[in-house]
Amino acid sequence: MKKRLLFTALLLSACSQLPSERSAEVDTLVVPGQSSQPDVAEEVVIANSDTTESVATDFEHIFVDSDMTFTGTLPCADCPGISYHLNLFRDGRFEVRQEYLERNQVELVKGIWLLEKRSLHLVNQQQTLPAFHFLSNQRLAMLGLNNKPIAGNEQYQLQRDAEFKKLDTRQAMLGLYKLTDNQASFTSCRSGETLNVANTQHHLPVMRQYQQDERYQGQAVIATLLGRRGQDDQAGTLFIDKFEQFWPGAVCPDQVPPGKMQGIVWRAEKLTDQYVPQQLNVRVIFDQNERLYGFAGCNNFNGNYKQRSSQLSIQPLVSTRKFCADSSELEQQFTRSLQSADRAEVNGDKLQLFKNNQLILQFKPAVN
Numbered sequence: 001m002k003k004r005l006l007f008t009a010l011l012l013s014a015c016s017q018l019p020s021e022r023s024a025e026v027d028t029l030v031v032p033g034q035s036s037q038p039d040v041a042e043e044v045v046i047a048n049s050d051t052t053e054s055v056a057t058d059f060e061h062i063f064v065d066s067d068m069t070f071t072g073t074l075p076c077a078d079c080p081g082i083s084y085h086l087n088l089f090r091d092g093r094f095e096v097r098q099e100y101l102e103r104n105q106v107e108l109v110k111g112i113w114l115l116e117k118r119s120l121h122l123v124n125q126q127q128t129l130p131a132f133h134f135l136s137n138q139r140l141a142m143l144g145l146n147n148k149p150i151a152g153n154e155q156y157q158l159q160r161d162a163e164f165k166k167l168d169t170r171q172a173m174l175g176l177y178k179l180t181d182n183q184a185s186f187t188s189c190r191s192g193e194t195l196n197v198a199n200t201q202h203h204l205p206v207m208r209q210y211q212q213d214e215r216y217q218g219q220a221v222i223a224t225l226l227g228r229r230g231q232d233d234q235a236g237t238l239f240i241d242k243f244e245q246f247w248p249g250a251v252c253p254d255q256v257p258p259g260k261m262q263g264i265v266w267r268a269e270k271l272t273d274q275y276v277p278q279q280l281n282v283r284v285i286f287d288q289n290e291r292l293y294g295f296a297g298c299n300n301f302n303g304n305y306k307q308r309s310s311q312l313s314i315q316p317l318v319s320t321r322k323f324c325a326d327s328s329e330l331e332q333q334f335t336r337s338l339q340s341a342d343r344a345e346v347n348g349d350k351l352q353l354f355k356n357n358q359l360i361l362q363f364k365p366a367v368n
Contacts, residue, residue: 062118062134064090069165070140072158074130079103084158085167086122086140088113094122096129097167104278104368106171119143132158169228170241172281172368174265176220176252179210186227186238187220189252190367195229195238202240215248222250222265224283224368245295249287253365259346261307262286266351266363271334280327282334283366296331298324303339312344312353337361 068088073081083099098107111124120140122129132140133149135157141149142156150156175188177197184197184207197203206223210216226242229235250265268282269275276282284294286305292314293302301319305312317335324331337360341353353361 062115062137064088064113064115064137066090067164068137069161069163070158071161071165073101073155074142074158075155076100085165086158087164087167088120095167096122097169102277102279104172104281106368108167108169108171169231170226171228172224173227174222174224174252174366174368177206177210177223177246178218178220179207179216180218182207184210186223189222189254195236198230198234198237198239200239202243206240206243209246213246213248216246222247222252224265224281224366244281245300247285249289250285253349253367256365261344261346261351262288264351265366267366268334268361269350269364270359270362271330271337272360276330276334280330282331284338284363296334297327298322298331301335307344310343310345312341314339314341334361 067090070086070088071084073083076082080101083097083101085097087095089095092112093110094113095108095110098109099105100107107127109122109124109127109129111122111129114121114123118134120132120134122131131143131147133143133151135141135149135151138160140158140160141151142158144150173186173188174190175186177184177186182199184199184203185194186197187194197206199207206225210221215221223246224244225240226244227238227240230237230239247265249263251263253264256264263285265283265285267278268284280297281295282297284292286292286307290305290307291302292305293300295301296319299320299322301317303317304315317339319335337355338353340355341360342356343354345352345354349364351363352359353363
Protein backbone atom coordinates (compact mmCIF):
# COMPACT_ATOMS: atom_id res chain seq x y z
CA MET A 1 0.00 0.00 0.00
CA LYS A 2 2.86 2.38 0.83
CA LYS A 3 4.48 1.70 -2.57
CA ARG A 4 1.21 2.62 -4.36
CA LEU A 5 0.96 5.97 -2.49
CA LEU A 6 4.58 6.81 -3.28
CA PHE A 7 4.06 6.12 -6.99
CA THR A 8 0.96 8.35 -7.09
CA ALA A 9 2.86 11.25 -5.43
CA LEU A 10 5.68 11.01 -7.98
CA LEU A 11 3.17 11.06 -10.83
CA LEU A 12 1.45 14.22 -9.55
CA SER A 13 4.81 15.92 -9.16
CA ALA A 14 5.65 15.23 -12.81
CA CYS A 15 2.35 16.89 -13.97
CA SER A 16 2.75 20.11 -11.91
CA GLN A 17 2.54 23.54 -13.80
CA LEU A 18 5.06 25.13 -11.46
CA PRO A 19 8.47 25.79 -13.05
CA SER A 20 11.19 23.57 -11.75
CA GLU A 21 14.62 24.81 -10.78
CA ARG A 22 16.06 22.34 -13.25
CA SER A 23 14.34 24.01 -16.23
CA ALA A 24 16.59 27.04 -15.92
CA GLU A 25 19.62 24.81 -16.35
CA VAL A 26 18.49 22.91 -19.48
CA ASP A 27 20.86 23.40 -22.45
CA THR A 28 19.45 25.00 -25.54
CA LEU A 29 19.35 22.82 -28.62
CA VAL A 30 21.28 24.46 -31.47
CA VAL A 31 20.03 23.75 -35.00
CA PRO A 32 22.48 24.53 -37.83
CA GLY A 33 21.55 27.66 -39.79
CA GLN A 34 19.45 29.10 -36.97
CA SER A 35 20.21 31.54 -34.20
CA SER A 36 21.12 30.06 -30.92
CA GLN A 37 18.90 32.63 -29.11
CA PRO A 38 15.50 31.38 -27.95
CA ASP A 39 12.43 32.84 -29.71
CA VAL A 40 11.01 35.85 -27.85
CA ALA A 41 7.62 37.38 -28.66
CA GLU A 42 8.24 40.78 -30.31
CA GLU A 43 6.77 43.64 -28.28
CA VAL A 44 4.20 45.73 -30.21
CA VAL A 45 4.71 49.46 -29.61
CA ILE A 46 1.93 51.88 -30.60
CA ALA A 47 3.23 55.39 -31.21
CA ASN A 48 1.50 58.19 -29.35
CA SER A 49 -0.77 60.38 -31.42
CA ASP A 50 -3.37 63.05 -30.78
CA THR A 51 -6.01 60.34 -30.72
CA THR A 52 -4.27 57.87 -28.38
CA GLU A 53 -3.35 60.64 -25.97
CA SER A 54 -6.68 62.42 -25.94
CA VAL A 55 -9.51 59.92 -26.17
CA ALA A 56 -11.18 59.39 -22.81
CA THR A 57 -11.40 55.95 -21.20
CA ASP A 58 -15.11 55.89 -21.99
CA PHE A 59 -15.12 56.72 -25.73
CA GLU A 60 -18.70 57.99 -25.51
CA HIS A 61 -17.74 60.89 -23.23
CA ILE A 62 -15.38 63.84 -23.24
CA PHE A 63 -14.31 65.60 -20.06
CA VAL A 64 -13.40 69.30 -20.11
CA ASP A 65 -11.11 69.17 -17.08
CA SER A 66 -8.87 72.09 -18.14
CA ASP A 67 -9.29 75.40 -19.97
CA MET A 68 -9.11 74.80 -23.74
CA THR A 69 -8.58 76.95 -26.83
CA PHE A 70 -9.83 75.88 -30.27
CA THR A 71 -9.11 77.86 -33.45
CA GLY A 72 -9.78 77.59 -37.16
CA THR A 73 -11.64 79.12 -40.10
CA LEU A 74 -15.14 77.88 -40.90
CA PRO A 75 -17.01 78.45 -44.20
CA CYS A 76 -19.13 81.58 -44.65
CA ALA A 77 -22.01 82.02 -47.11
CA ASP A 78 -21.12 85.57 -48.21
CA CYS A 79 -17.48 86.02 -47.19
CA PRO A 80 -14.19 84.07 -47.53
CA GLY A 81 -14.64 82.52 -44.09
CA ILE A 82 -15.23 83.05 -40.38
CA SER A 83 -12.11 82.95 -38.22
CA TYR A 84 -12.96 81.33 -34.87
CA HIS A 85 -11.20 81.56 -31.53
CA LEU A 86 -13.17 79.51 -29.00
CA ASN A 87 -12.22 79.28 -25.33
CA LEU A 88 -13.85 76.62 -23.14
CA PHE A 89 -13.40 77.06 -19.41
CA ARG A 90 -13.61 74.08 -17.11
CA ASP A 91 -16.09 75.96 -14.88
CA GLY A 92 -18.72 75.79 -17.65
CA ARG A 93 -18.19 79.17 -19.33
CA PHE A 94 -17.18 79.88 -22.91
CA GLU A 95 -16.11 82.90 -24.93
CA VAL A 96 -15.71 83.09 -28.70
CA ARG A 97 -14.36 85.59 -31.20
CA GLN A 98 -15.84 85.34 -34.70
CA GLU A 99 -14.16 87.46 -37.37
CA TYR A 100 -15.95 87.64 -40.72
CA LEU A 101 -13.05 87.87 -43.16
CA GLU A 102 -13.10 90.83 -45.58
CA ARG A 103 -16.21 92.23 -43.89
CA ASN A 104 -14.42 94.05 -41.08
CA GLN A 105 -16.89 92.50 -38.66
CA VAL A 106 -16.00 90.91 -35.33
CA GLU A 107 -18.48 89.25 -32.96
CA LEU A 108 -17.53 88.61 -29.34
CA VAL A 109 -19.91 86.25 -27.55
CA LYS A 110 -19.90 84.80 -24.04
CA GLY A 111 -22.12 82.21 -22.39
CA ILE A 112 -22.17 78.70 -20.96
CA TRP A 113 -21.41 75.40 -22.68
CA LEU A 114 -23.37 72.17 -22.36
CA LEU A 115 -21.86 68.78 -23.14
CA GLU A 116 -24.07 65.86 -24.12
CA LYS A 117 -21.77 62.86 -24.46
CA ARG A 118 -19.52 64.25 -27.24
CA SER A 119 -21.81 67.04 -28.54
CA LEU A 120 -20.91 70.59 -27.47
CA HIS A 121 -23.61 73.30 -27.33
CA LEU A 122 -22.73 76.97 -26.85
CA VAL A 123 -25.60 78.76 -25.10
CA ASN A 124 -26.18 82.52 -25.35
CA GLN A 125 -29.66 84.04 -25.01
CA GLN A 126 -29.06 86.80 -27.59
CA GLN A 127 -27.21 84.93 -30.30
CA THR A 128 -27.35 81.49 -31.91
CA LEU A 129 -24.00 79.77 -32.32
CA PRO A 130 -23.13 76.54 -34.14
CA ALA A 131 -22.91 73.28 -32.20
CA PHE A 132 -19.88 71.00 -32.40
CA HIS A 133 -18.91 67.39 -31.90
CA PHE A 134 -15.69 66.22 -30.24
CA LEU A 135 -13.92 63.97 -32.72
CA SER A 136 -11.30 63.83 -29.96
CA ASN A 137 -10.52 66.40 -27.34
CA GLN A 138 -8.04 67.83 -29.84
CA ARG A 139 -10.57 68.48 -32.62
CA LEU A 140 -14.12 69.79 -32.97
CA ALA A 141 -16.36 69.19 -35.99
CA MET A 142 -19.34 71.44 -36.60
CA LEU A 143 -22.75 69.77 -36.49
CA GLY A 144 -24.72 69.92 -39.73
CA LEU A 145 -28.44 70.52 -40.25
CA ASN A 146 -29.06 66.83 -39.55
CA ASN A 147 -27.44 67.32 -36.12
CA LYS A 148 -24.57 65.06 -37.13
CA PRO A 149 -20.89 66.07 -37.25
CA ILE A 150 -19.43 67.14 -40.59
CA ALA A 151 -16.47 64.85 -39.95
CA GLY A 152 -15.21 64.23 -43.48
CA ASN A 153 -14.49 67.89 -44.31
CA GLU A 154 -11.69 69.63 -42.45
CA GLN A 155 -13.11 73.01 -43.49
CA TYR A 156 -15.76 72.51 -40.80
CA GLN A 157 -13.32 71.65 -38.00
CA LEU A 158 -11.55 73.55 -35.22
CA GLN A 159 -8.20 72.40 -33.86
CA ARG A 160 -7.15 72.63 -30.23
CA ASP A 161 -4.14 74.87 -29.58
CA ALA A 162 -1.23 73.47 -27.61
CA GLU A 163 -1.66 76.23 -25.00
CA PHE A 164 -4.66 78.16 -23.73
CA LYS A 165 -4.78 81.65 -25.29
CA LYS A 166 -6.67 84.72 -24.15
CA LEU A 167 -9.17 86.19 -26.57
CA ASP A 168 -8.25 89.22 -28.69
CA THR A 169 -11.20 91.46 -27.82
CA ARG A 170 -10.34 94.39 -30.11
CA GLN A 171 -12.99 95.30 -32.66
CA ALA A 172 -14.01 98.10 -34.98
CA MET A 173 -16.64 100.33 -33.39
CA LEU A 174 -18.98 103.11 -34.45
CA GLY A 175 -20.74 105.12 -31.79
CA LEU A 176 -21.35 108.41 -29.99
CA TYR A 177 -18.33 109.96 -28.26
CA LYS A 178 -18.80 112.72 -25.69
CA LEU A 179 -16.24 114.50 -23.51
CA THR A 180 -17.19 116.24 -20.25
CA ASP A 181 -14.56 117.57 -17.81
CA ASN A 182 -11.83 115.33 -19.27
CA GLN A 183 -13.97 112.24 -18.82
CA ALA A 184 -15.24 110.67 -22.05
CA SER A 185 -18.00 108.18 -22.76
CA PHE A 186 -18.70 106.07 -25.84
CA THR A 187 -22.15 104.66 -26.72
CA SER A 188 -22.05 101.87 -29.29
CA CYS A 189 -24.54 102.25 -32.13
CA ARG A 190 -24.76 98.48 -32.47
CA SER A 191 -25.45 97.48 -28.86
CA GLY A 192 -26.59 100.78 -27.31
CA GLU A 193 -24.20 100.15 -24.42
CA THR A 194 -22.34 103.12 -22.89
CA LEU A 195 -18.74 102.67 -21.73
CA ASN A 196 -16.36 105.03 -19.95
CA VAL A 197 -13.24 105.72 -22.04
CA ALA A 198 -9.91 105.04 -20.33
CA ASN A 199 -7.46 107.98 -20.43
CA THR A 200 -4.62 106.15 -22.18
CA GLN A 201 -2.02 107.45 -24.64
CA HIS A 202 -4.28 106.48 -27.56
CA HIS A 203 -7.15 108.48 -26.11
CA LEU A 204 -5.27 111.77 -25.59
CA PRO A 205 -5.20 112.74 -29.33
CA VAL A 206 -8.95 112.08 -29.50
CA MET A 207 -9.56 114.38 -26.55
CA ARG A 208 -7.46 117.16 -28.11
CA GLN A 209 -9.24 116.92 -31.47
CA TYR A 210 -12.64 117.04 -29.75
CA GLN A 211 -11.65 120.04 -27.60
CA GLN A 212 -10.25 122.01 -30.56
CA ASP A 213 -13.37 121.74 -32.75
CA GLU A 214 -16.09 124.20 -31.77
CA ARG A 215 -18.78 122.02 -33.34
CA TYR A 216 -18.19 119.27 -30.80
CA GLN A 217 -18.24 121.20 -27.51
CA GLY A 218 -20.51 119.36 -25.10
CA GLN A 219 -22.10 117.38 -27.94
CA ALA A 220 -22.10 113.68 -28.67
CA VAL A 221 -20.49 113.07 -32.07
CA ILE A 222 -20.24 109.86 -34.09
CA ALA A 223 -16.73 108.42 -34.05
CA THR A 224 -15.13 105.34 -35.56
CA LEU A 225 -12.30 103.53 -33.79
CA LEU A 226 -10.65 100.23 -32.95
CA GLY A 227 -11.07 99.41 -29.28
CA ARG A 228 -11.63 96.77 -26.63
CA ARG A 229 -13.57 96.67 -23.40
CA GLY A 230 -11.87 95.86 -20.13
CA GLN A 231 -12.13 92.61 -18.21
CA ASP A 232 -13.57 91.80 -14.79
CA ASP A 233 -13.77 94.99 -12.69
CA GLN A 234 -13.03 97.09 -15.82
CA ALA A 235 -15.83 95.57 -17.88
CA GLY A 236 -17.50 98.98 -18.17
CA THR A 237 -14.39 100.65 -19.62
CA LEU A 238 -13.40 101.12 -23.26
CA PHE A 239 -9.71 101.09 -24.18
CA ILE A 240 -9.01 102.78 -27.53
CA ASP A 241 -6.29 101.09 -29.59
CA LYS A 242 -6.67 103.18 -32.75
CA PHE A 243 -8.84 106.23 -33.43
CA GLU A 244 -10.05 106.76 -37.02
CA GLN A 245 -12.13 109.91 -37.23
CA PHE A 246 -15.16 111.93 -36.12
CA TRP A 247 -18.25 112.14 -38.34
CA PRO A 248 -20.04 115.38 -37.36
CA GLY A 249 -23.68 115.50 -38.36
CA ALA A 250 -23.99 111.71 -38.41
CA VAL A 251 -26.34 109.62 -36.27
CA CYS A 252 -26.60 105.91 -35.57
CA PRO A 253 -27.97 104.04 -38.63
CA ASP A 254 -31.20 102.89 -36.98
CA GLN A 255 -32.15 106.51 -36.18
CA VAL A 256 -32.31 107.62 -39.81
CA PRO A 257 -35.72 107.89 -41.57
CA PRO A 258 -36.14 105.45 -44.49
CA GLY A 259 -34.99 106.78 -47.84
CA LYS A 260 -32.74 109.50 -46.40
CA MET A 261 -29.19 109.86 -47.72
CA GLN A 262 -27.80 112.58 -45.40
CA GLY A 263 -26.44 111.97 -41.92
CA ILE A 264 -25.40 108.33 -42.42
CA VAL A 265 -21.87 106.97 -42.52
CA TRP A 266 -22.06 104.82 -45.66
CA ARG A 267 -19.62 101.96 -46.23
CA ALA A 268 -18.79 101.13 -49.87
CA GLU A 269 -20.03 97.65 -50.72
CA LYS A 270 -19.68 97.42 -54.52
CA LEU A 271 -17.73 99.34 -57.14
CA THR A 272 -19.47 98.69 -60.47
CA ASP A 273 -19.66 94.88 -60.43
CA GLN A 274 -16.88 94.10 -57.93
CA TYR A 275 -17.14 93.94 -54.14
CA VAL A 276 -15.02 96.38 -52.14
CA PRO A 277 -12.87 94.60 -49.50
CA GLN A 278 -14.49 95.60 -46.23
CA GLN A 279 -11.20 95.77 -44.34
CA LEU A 280 -10.33 98.88 -46.38
CA ASN A 281 -13.14 100.80 -44.59
CA VAL A 282 -14.09 102.87 -47.65
CA ARG A 283 -16.73 105.24 -46.25
CA VAL A 284 -18.47 108.51 -47.07
CA ILE A 285 -21.02 110.83 -45.46
CA PHE A 286 -23.23 113.47 -47.10
CA ASP A 287 -24.08 116.17 -44.55
CA GLN A 288 -26.98 118.61 -44.46
CA ASN A 289 -24.86 121.53 -45.70
CA GLU A 290 -24.03 119.99 -49.08
CA ARG A 291 -20.61 118.89 -47.92
CA LEU A 292 -19.31 115.34 -48.17
CA TYR A 293 -16.22 113.73 -46.73
CA GLY A 294 -14.88 110.29 -46.03
CA PHE A 295 -12.08 107.75 -46.28
CA ALA A 296 -11.15 105.99 -49.54
CA GLY A 297 -9.05 103.13 -48.14
CA CYS A 298 -5.79 105.09 -47.83
CA ASN A 299 -6.59 108.82 -47.90
CA ASN A 300 -9.21 111.11 -46.41
CA PHE A 301 -11.19 113.28 -48.80
CA ASN A 302 -13.83 116.01 -48.77
CA GLY A 303 -15.79 118.13 -51.23
CA ASN A 304 -19.10 119.74 -52.14
CA TYR A 305 -22.19 118.17 -53.65
CA LYS A 306 -25.64 119.21 -54.83
CA GLN A 307 -28.77 117.10 -54.81
CA ARG A 308 -32.08 117.95 -56.44
CA SER A 309 -34.59 115.15 -56.00
CA SER A 310 -32.59 112.13 -57.19
CA GLN A 311 -30.20 114.17 -59.34
CA LEU A 312 -26.69 114.40 -57.90
CA SER A 313 -23.57 116.31 -58.82
CA ILE A 314 -20.26 116.13 -56.94
CA GLN A 315 -17.56 118.74 -57.24
CA PRO A 316 -13.87 117.73 -57.55
CA LEU A 317 -12.67 116.19 -54.30
CA VAL A 318 -9.79 117.37 -52.13
CA SER A 319 -7.73 114.47 -50.77
CA THR A 320 -4.63 113.72 -48.74
CA ARG A 321 -1.74 112.24 -50.73
CA LYS A 322 -0.56 109.10 -49.00
CA PHE A 323 0.35 106.00 -51.03
CA CYS A 324 -0.83 102.57 -49.90
CA ALA A 325 0.22 99.64 -52.07
CA ASP A 326 -2.78 97.47 -51.13
CA SER A 327 -5.49 100.07 -51.82
CA SER A 328 -4.30 102.95 -54.02
CA GLU A 329 -5.55 101.46 -57.31
CA LEU A 330 -9.00 100.77 -55.89
CA GLU A 331 -9.00 104.20 -54.24
CA GLN A 332 -8.48 105.92 -57.58
CA GLN A 333 -11.33 103.94 -59.14
CA PHE A 334 -13.58 104.78 -56.20
CA THR A 335 -12.95 108.55 -56.21
CA ARG A 336 -13.34 108.73 -60.01
CA SER A 337 -16.66 106.91 -59.84
CA LEU A 338 -17.88 109.01 -56.93
CA GLN A 339 -17.19 112.27 -58.77
CA SER A 340 -18.87 111.02 -61.95
CA ALA A 341 -22.19 110.05 -60.31
CA ASP A 342 -25.25 111.90 -61.64
CA ARG A 343 -28.06 110.19 -59.71
CA ALA A 344 -28.57 108.80 -56.18
CA GLU A 345 -31.23 106.48 -54.81
CA VAL A 346 -31.80 104.93 -51.41
CA ASN A 347 -33.38 101.51 -51.87
CA GLY A 348 -34.05 99.76 -48.58
CA ASP A 349 -30.79 99.97 -46.65
CA LYS A 350 -28.66 100.53 -49.78
CA LEU A 351 -27.43 103.82 -51.22
CA GLN A 352 -26.92 103.43 -54.96
CA LEU A 353 -25.13 105.92 -57.23
CA PHE A 354 -25.64 105.87 -60.99
CA LYS A 355 -24.05 107.34 -64.10
CA ASN A 356 -26.09 107.33 -67.31
CA ASN A 357 -28.52 104.92 -65.59
CA GLN A 358 -25.71 102.43 -64.88
CA LEU A 359 -25.02 101.45 -61.28
CA ILE A 360 -21.46 102.51 -60.42
CA LEU A 361 -21.37 102.51 -56.58
CA GLN A 362 -23.38 100.78 -53.87
CA PHE A 363 -23.16 101.52 -50.14
CA LYS A 364 -24.69 100.18 -46.94
CA PRO A 365 -24.87 101.87 -43.51
CA ALA A 366 -21.66 101.38 -41.54
CA VAL A 367 -22.21 99.76 -38.16
CA ASN A 368 -18.54 99.79 -37.13
